[in-house]
Amino acid sequence: MPVTASVCLAACAALLGPVTAAGPAGAAGPRQPGYAVTPLKLPVRAGGRDCTLDADLYRPTGVDAAHPAPAVVTTNGFGGSKSDGSTDAIARAFASRGYVALAYSGLGFGRTGCPISLDDPRIDGRAASQILDFLAGQRAAKNGVRVDFVTKDGPRDPRAGMFGGSYGGAIQLATASADERLDALVPLITWHDLTYALAPDNADRTSGVAGPAPGAYKHQWTNGFYLIGEAQGLLHPRLDPSRGGGAGCVHFVAQACELKKRLNSGRYPSAPTEAALDYARSVSPSSYLATVRTPTLLVQGQADTLFNLNEAAATFETLRAQGTDTAMIWQSWGHSGGMTDPAPGELDLGKGNFETSYVGRRTLAWFGRYLRREWDTDTGPAFAYYRDWAARGPAYAASEVYPVGIPRRLYLSGDGKLVDNPADVATGSRHYRNWRVASSHSESSLAALTKLPNPKPYDTRGTYLDWTSEPVRGRPVDVVGAPRATLRVHSPDAERTQRSDDAADRLLLFLKLYDVAPNGGKTLVHRLVAPVRVPDVTREFTVDLPAIVHRFAPGHRLRLVMAASDTAYFGNRGSKQVTVRSSRAETGTLDLPVVGEGLEGLDDDLP
Template identity: 65%
Template sequence: LGFGKSGCLVSLDDPRIDGAAASGLVDFLAGTRAADDGTKADYVTKDGKGDPRVGMIGGSYGGAIQLATAAVDHRVDALVPMITWNDLAYSLDPNNAADRSVPGAFKWQWTNGFYLIGEGQPLLEPSLDPSRINKLTCLHFVTDACETIRTLNSGRYPSDKAGPMLDYARSVSPVSYLKQVKAPTLLVQGQSDSLFNLNEAQATYGTLKAQGTTTKMIWQSWGHSGGLTDPASGELNLAQGNLETSYVGKRILAWFDRYLQHRKDVDTGPAFAYYRDWITDPGQTYATAQSVPALSRKLYLSGDGKLVDNRSKVARGSRAYRNWLIPTSHSESSLAGLIGLPDPAPRDTAGTYLGWTSEPLTRTTDVVGSPKATLKVLSPRTERVQNSDDAADKLVLFAKLYDIAPDGSKTLVHRLVAPVRVPDVTRSFTVSLPGIVHRYEKGHRLQFVIAASDDAYGGNKGIKPVTVTSAPEDTGVLELPVVGQ
C-alpha cells in the first residue's frame, strides 16, 4: 500500500493495515467478496468453504507483507519472503551491540532513499486522490512513520523518547508478530545486502523454528546492494524468470509443490543452504547444512596490531584513534548499485581507525555466519557525558572485516559494517557483525577493524578519542563461524 496506484499512505507493511488489506484479497479468492465492478474470482482451488489455497512470494517490501498477511489470516498456506526485514528498528538504526538499550547509528542513505521514493508517489502517479495525502506531516507516509523518519534525521536521541521512536518501527515489523505466523515459510536472504542483512533472516528463522512453524532458509548471492538487477550466473533472476533452472528457483517451486499442491512426496531441500562465490560451476555453488554454523574459532587482539590465535601471544600495548567532525571511512554508497552509479572502494583514513591483522593463512578458511567480537575501549571524554539525557552523547564505532591479499589489496567483505553505539565505555561489550559467506584464500590475511565513522551512517556527536589496551589476561576477542576446519 502507498505505491503505484493504490492511493493509500505508506504504512510500512503494518499487519493492521497492509495485512488486513491483503486479507481482503484472500476473501476475493474465497468468493466471499467481489471486486468493485461485481466481478468474483473463478477457478480457485479451495481447502474448504471460504478457504482458498494461497501462496505468496516477493522480495523486500514484498517479503514483509507476506508475514504481515499470514499473521492476520491463517488461510495463507505457503510463504517465500525474500531479502526482507525482521526488525525495522534494527534495519534503519542498527546497534549491533548485544545490549540494545540505546539507539544505534542511523542508516541515513538507505532510509532517505526509501523515504524519497514514498514521498514521490503523488508526483509519479498524478492521478492519485489528493485527499489521501497526509497534510499534517509527510505527503505520503502515515504520521507515525513520518515522525520516526524525521526523528532519525534530526540526529537527536533523547533518552526518554528513544524507546517510543523505535517502538513504532518495531511494532510494524515481523519481530513483533511472528508468533502469529503459522504458514510454512521459506526464507531467502541476500549475502550482498547492507539494507536487510543476513542477521535479519536468521532472527526470523530462529523465531519461526522455535515456535514450531515449518521453515527453511537460503542465503543467496544477491540482495539490495549492487547486484539486485544483475544476479551472478546461474542464480535466480526474477527478470528472466529462471525458476526451473536456478537452485533457489527449484527450491521455491518445490516449496509450493509441497505446501500448495499438497504433494507430500516432494523434497523441499535442506534446512539451510548458502551460496559460495568462489565456486565457478553454477551447478555447485550452494552448500547445505542442518543449521547455521556455530562460532568455532577465536582470535585475540594484540597490542602490536596483530590478530593472534592464542592468548599467550598477545603483546601488551595501547593504541588510539579519534574521530573527525566529518566521516572519514567509506563502506558503500548505498543506492549506487540500484541506480547504476559507480561506488568508490572502501577506505579508512589514518588515525581514525584501528586494525588488527592476522598472519598469512596457511590454508583456505571459509567463514559462514555472523562473527562476534568482545571489546573494551577507553574514552574518558565519552565517559564524562554518556549518562546525559541525550543518548547521542554515547560513543559510536563501526566494526568490520577485511580480506587482505598477498599483494596488499584489501576487500571489505560484502561492504558490510556493524555500527555500534556503546552502552557504557566503562564496561566490555559484545558486537554481532553482519552474517557473511566468505572464503579467505591461503596466503591471505584477515583484518578486524573498528573505525570512528562511516559515511553511510550517522556518527559521533563531538570529538571522542578512543584507546584500546591489550594484555594476555585482558584483551578483545574475535570469534568466527568457520566451516570445514
C-alpha cells in the first residue's frame, strides 16, 4: 500500500491509544479525590535486553501505607505513549475514583526503551510483570521512588488490574499469562489471533477464529501500522539505543519484521510462511490463553475491520470453557468508527463518563468486585451487545448464553435470489472473473483514524455475484452473531493451481452482507468482509462471516455478495473464472443468527 509520510504522521496522531481523547478527562461520578502524579523511569529486563519503562504514577489523596488502595495499570495503543491524551486520561479517570493508577509507554513507544515486539508475552508480558514487582514495593524506580501504598494480598502480590484498548488490550492477556498476580482485566478492541487479524481466512474454521490457510493479506492496515512503528524516531528524537530493531526494521524485533516481509511478498510457500505465521500465533492470545486465569471483561467494537467481533468471541469462548471468570460486551465503536465521537451513552474515555455509560458501569463493577473485593457487586450478564436501532429504552440487550439467536437459513438460487425454501431454488449457473487489479472496494482501512476520505463500497460488474432476498415483511430481522455460508464453486483455473506449495496460487474470494433499502441504496454492514482462501474448489466449504449486530428493517432486503477482490486486501494470483451452480439438489446456504422477543436468554432490562 502506498502510504505517504503525511498519511503516516496523520495515522500516528490518530493511533495514540484505544481512542484519541476528545478533551481533558473529566472525573464524573461520586468519587473525586485529588491525586499526585510522579514521573518514573522503571528499569526492566525484557527479551534479553535492559530497557527503561517511561511511566507516571497517580496516587490519590489520602492513600498511604496505612490506607492503601488497589492499582489499575494502563498502557498505550499502537503508536501512542503514556501521555498521548488517551492513556493518561484513563489513568486520571481511575485515580479520581480512588485507585492508584500507573500509566506507562509500552516497549518501543514514547520514551520507553526496547524495540516493538507486538505484545509478546515472553517480552512485553515479562516487562509488565516487573511493574507488579514495583507496585508490591519489591523494586524501586531509577529515582529511588518505592511504593508502599498499594493494597497487597501477600508480600510480593499487589492487588492490581489492567485497562486499555487495542495494543493496550492484548498486553493485559500477555501479562496475565506471564504473571498470575493480576486480579482483573478489561481489554478493549483487541485481537485473538494475529494470523486472522492480518491475513484472515474465514473458510473451514474448526476452532478459534482463523481458518487453516494464510488468507487474504490486509495490506492497508498492516503497512499503515508498520510505518507508524518505524516513524517513532521522527516523533521522538534521541530515542534510547535499546530501541534498535532487527532484520532490516528500525524499531521492530526481527521476527515481527520477517512476518511483515513475508506477508508483503505475496508469496506464501509452506515452510517460510508457516514459520512466519507461527510467530504471529506466539504473540497472540490464542496461543497462551490456557495460562490466563485472571477474571476478564472483554469489550469489542462492532465498527472494526481490524479486530472484528469474532476475535473477542473466540477469546471469550476459550476462557469460559476453561473456567476463567469472563464476560463479553459488543460496544458500538472500534478501529473503524466512533472512537473519537462515540454514540450517546457509550463510553467516551476523553470525557471519563464511566458512571453514565454502560461499558463504564460494567468496568467499575468488574474492578469493584475483583480489586476492591466488594463481593456483592453485580458484574452483569455474560454477554451484552449494543443496538444502534434502540431509539427507546436500553441500547444494550443481554444474555447469559452465547451464541444467541436461532439460525435462519436462506438458499442461494440460480436466478440470483436468496430464498427461504429450498423448493424455490431455481436451477442455473452464473460466473465472474477477477481482474488483475482490485475491482471491489469495502473500505480505506485507516480512514476513520486519519480522517482521510473513505469512498462508498462498490463492486464492478462481471467481477462478482450477488443473491438478494425478498423485502423483509412484518417484524424486522435482527441479526446478532456471525452468519455462516456453505458454498461450492467451480473453477478449472483454480483447480489447476491449488495443489501448488504456494498458498497464493489457491483461489481467493470475498463474501459480504449488504442491507438494501427500499430506494435501492445499499449499506455494507460496518464495511466488513470475509476473505476466503478456498481450500479445494472440488468440494464444499463453509465460511464464517464477521459477526454483526444489525437490524434489517421491514421493506429492506438482504444481499450476499461474492466478490473476486477487495482494495483493502491482496488478491488472486492470475485470472480465474469462478462459476456458482444452483439447483434443488445442490445449492449454497446462508445461516443468519436471528434474535427477537421471546428467545430464551435475552433480556433488555439491564443494570
